[in-house]
Amino acid sequence: MTEPPQNLPPDAARSEVPVAFEDPSYLAAVVDLLGAIAYGEMSAFERLAEDAKMSPTLADKAELARMASTEFSHFDGLRVRLAELGADPFEAMDPFQKPFDAFHARTAPSDWLEGLVKAYVGDGLAADFYREIAAFLDTGTRDLIIESLADAGQSRFVVDRVRGAIAEDPRLGGRLALWGRRLMGEALSQAQRVAAERDALSALLSGGVDRPGMDLAAIGLLVTRLTENHSKRMEALGLSA
Amino acid sequence: MTEPPQNLPPDAARSEVPVAFEDPSYLAAVVDLLGAIAYGEMSAFERLAEDAKMSPTLADKAELARMASTEFSHFDGLRVRLAELGADPFEAMDPFQKPFDAFHARTAPSDWLEGLVKAYVGDGLAADFYREIAAFLDTGTRDLIIESLADAGQSRFVVDRVRGAIAEDPRLGGRLALWGRRLMGEALSQAQRVAAERDALSALLSGGVDRPGMDLAAIGLLVTRLTENHSKRMEALGLSA
Numbered sequence: 001m002t003e004p005p006q007n008l009p010p011d012a013a014r015s016e017v018p019v020a021f022e023d024p025s026y027l028a029a030v031v032d033l034l035g036a037i038a039y040g041e042m043s044a045f046e047r048l049a050e051d052a053k054m055s056p057t058l059a060d061k062a063e064l065a066r067m068a069s070t071e072f073s074h075f076d077g078l079r080v081r082l083a084e085l086g087a088d089p090f091e092a093m094d095p096f097q098k099p100f101d102a103f104h105a106r107t108a109p110s111d112w113l114e115g116l117v118k119a120y121v122g123d124g125l126a127a128d129f130y131r132e133i134a135a136f137l138d139t140g141t142r143d144l145i146i147e148s149l150a151d152a153g154q155s156r157f158v159v160d161r162v163r164g165a166i167a168e169d170p171r172l173g174g175r176l177a178l179w180g181r182r183l184m185g186e187a188l189s190q191a192q193r194v195a196a197e198r199d200a201l202s203a204l205l206s207g208g209v210d211r212p213g214m215d216l217a218a219i220g221l222l223v224t225r226l227t228e229n230h231s232k233r234m235e236a237l238g239l240s241a
Numbered sequence: 242m243t244e245p246p247q248n249l250p251p252d253a254a255r256s257e258v259p260v261a262f263e264d265p266s267y268l269a270a271v272v273d274l275l276g277a278i279a280y281g282e283m284s285a286f287e288r289l290a291e292d293a294k295m296s297p298t299l300a301d302k303a304e305l306a307r308m309a310s311t312e313f314s315h316f317d318g319l320r321v322r323l324a325e326l327g328a329d330p331f332e333a334m335d336p337f338q339k340p341f342d343a344f345h346a347r348t349a350p351s352d353w354l355e356g357l358v359k360a361y362v363g364d365g366l367a368a369d370f371y372r373e374i375a376a377f378l379d380t381g382t383r384d385l386i387i388e389s390l391a392d393a394g395q396s397r398f399v400v401d402r403v404r405g406a407i408a409e410d411p412r413l414g415g416r417l418a419l420w421g422r423r424l425m426g427e428a429l430s431q432a433q434r435v436a437a438e439r440d441a442l443s444a445l446l447s448g449g450v451d452r453p454g455m456d457l458a459a460i461g462l463l464v465t466r467l468t469e470n471h472s473k474r475m476e477a478l479g480l481s482a
Contacts, residue, residue, distance in 0.1 A: 072306050072310040
């Protein structure tokens with residue numbers, strides 16, 4: 001038996017699943033996490049497509065449509081991975097629909113610039129947060145998450161447009177700075193709600209017998225890092241955090 | 242001078258432009274046509290993203306988001322080609338914004354199924370029409386257009402969902418058949434308006450000294466072919482044309 005099998009079963013992809021997934025609580029936590037990110041990408045697609053309507057020019061609209069399409073392709077990669085892990089991708093996404101939709105309903109931008117700031121600040125914060133969690137995961141899952149969160153050049157576009165608008169009308173700076181702070185507050189509040197409700201995710205963060213986890217002090221440091229990165233993004237936009 | 246040039250100018254892509262484009266009226270007609278298709282793809286992106294909101298399930302929403310992203314990638318290919326031809330892609334799209342937006346405003350679907358029928362019937366009709374025009378063009382432009390109009394598997398999804406819905410509630414068939422006829426009527430009326438206003442496009446259809454064109458009889462046959470294909474699509478959906 002040195003020959004590779006000639007007829008792979010239809011679920012052969014599962015053989016790619018690393019040994020860590022033999023622990024059902026680890027599998028449940030990863031499915032939860034990928035479901036959360038996938039729903040986040042899908043709702044980012046929807047939000048960007050919606051914000052595209054407010055674009056001042058066709059070229060700006062095309063940039064937002066590009067960002068939306070990038071979010072969709074990230075979503076699609078996560079959907080495929082969830083199926084490989086034996087999960088129904090849409091069932092995995094379902095628990096996150098309510099908190100994400102609530103976040104978006106509470107932070108509906110009133111104009112094009114607020115939409116850009118939200119895309120930049122919100123996606124940046126989400127990416128930081130998921131990357132922190134990814135550090136506790138198997139390499140394959142970690143790489144997929146990091147790839148899903150990659151910036152497809154949109155940050156530069158947003159920074160250019162927001163700084164340009166403030167240069168033309170400096171009064172915008174105050175309003176957009178307030179907006180950025182509100183986004184951060186709403187995002188942290190929804191994230192706390194999700195963490196409290198999803199036992200598998202919380203268990204992942206607090207570790208296991210053979211896995212390092214985060215104690216309260218470590219979670220405090222995580223929040224500090226998220227806040228610092230948020231301030232840097234606000235600075236990049238020319239806004240006080 | 243048998244060596245190829247070592248330092249290509251930044252607009253080297255233009256050297257890929259075939260000799261047909263030395264005729265400025267041909268170039269203008271192709272820019273017009275690609276501008277029309279590009280705006281059509283962009284507005285299809287917007288429409289599908291909007292219709293995705295009405296999806297009964299997350300999985301359906303993901304399918305519409307996939308269709309929207311496919312339209313965006315087609316748009317992006319046309320945008321690149323317009324730039325290679327020395328045109329500003331967004332200026333080329335601009336004259337088509339009004340008639341396309343008018344078409345979409347007059348045919349806003351009132352529910353998810355009307356949105357699916359519109360995506361299928363409308364995109365099919367547009368694809369047929371552009372393919373007919375592409376037959377008069379240089380190979381490169383023709384191939385790009387045909388590629389931009391390729392179905393990315395969405396037809397099968399739409400046919401399945403619409404037939405499934407009618408099987409469950411046969412009364413839907415009458416309403417959706419009326420809807421399909423209205424879409425065809427509105428599309429033809431907008432297409433006539435565009436053809437009448439865009440001299441370069443009309444000149445392309447009527448031919449030139451060294452290019453075959455369409456006489457009135459040929460245009461009559463074109464409309465017959467479009468109508469026949471429309472009827473076939475309606476049949477595929479289980480609707481009477």
